[in-house]
């Protein structure tokens with residue numbers, strides 16, 4: 001079997017086009033969906049992410065307000081900015097780019113965001129709603145994963161899904177979404193005894209570990225669907241995922257490439273959440 005390569009760029013472009021239409025409808029009624037993006041410090045990777053989010057938002061008809069703060073910003077100053085954005089009636093969504101410089105408490109900052117503006121879906125309230133099966137804002141990468149499964153008509157209900165990684169950012173919310181969609185979910189992590197055996201049983205594999213090609217091609221069951229969230233830079237500068245792509249492609253029914261798979265979905269879902277926030281708050 002040679003897998004269908006899931007074109008995340010194309011799916012993300014369709015999501016963004018749909019979001020543009022919704023944003024234009026809101027604008028026609030005098031509501032400009034607005035995202036506040038907060039970047040603290042000068043981490044080059046974070047700066048690139050913020051630039052891409054800003055561009056994607058503006059292209060889709062979302063007003064993006066950039067708040068760039070120096071690395072010397074104190075916790076109190078950052079919390080005060082979040083409070084100001086919470087109170088600003090024009091701001092629909094707040095995104096604080098992670099990681100924050102050393103010494104700043106990321107969890108406290110996330111907790112300070114008004115859940116009605118938590119377009120990143122990382123506030124405990126958002127995660128709580130997701131755990132209850134009544135999601136408000138779903139974090140962007142996990143939401144993107146579910147859209148990619150829909151794209152290949154994956155039968156999630158009743159499927160055996162194995163999620164590799166249990167971070168609050170990816171693994172845990174993906175597992176909750178799959179469970180909410182009636183999959184039988186196994187979560188694996190660094191203490192899992194036999195990762196290969198778990199993966200071999202899976203109809204759906206979501207790899208979110210951050211270890212280059214740790215998941216071997218021959219672990220993948222024939223006909224499985226593989227979503228590779230991992231982004232790992234090789235010494236030669238090339239990006240690879242957590243899954244051995246070429247070998248896994250010989251067994252899977254569908255698989256995401258790295259880059260160009262899950263990655264593009266994350267920003268598209270952020271913009272979608274922002275327009276959704278504007279509709280809920282002001283529509």
Ligand code: NAP
Pocket residue numbers: 141164165166167168169170171188189190191192195208209210211214229230231232262263264266
């Ligand atoms: P993370 O917070 O570092 O979590 C990694 C998870 O992988 C942890 O749960 C860890 O287990 C588990 N793990 C580590 N080594 C393992 C091993 N040898 N076997 C099994 N499990 C292992 O990472 P993250 O933020 O979730 O991100 C994961 C990857 O996705 C990274 O490559 C990141 O760059 C990428 N990512 C991509 C996007 C995108 O838009 N495509 C978005 C976010 C993240 P323990 O809990 O036991 O430590």
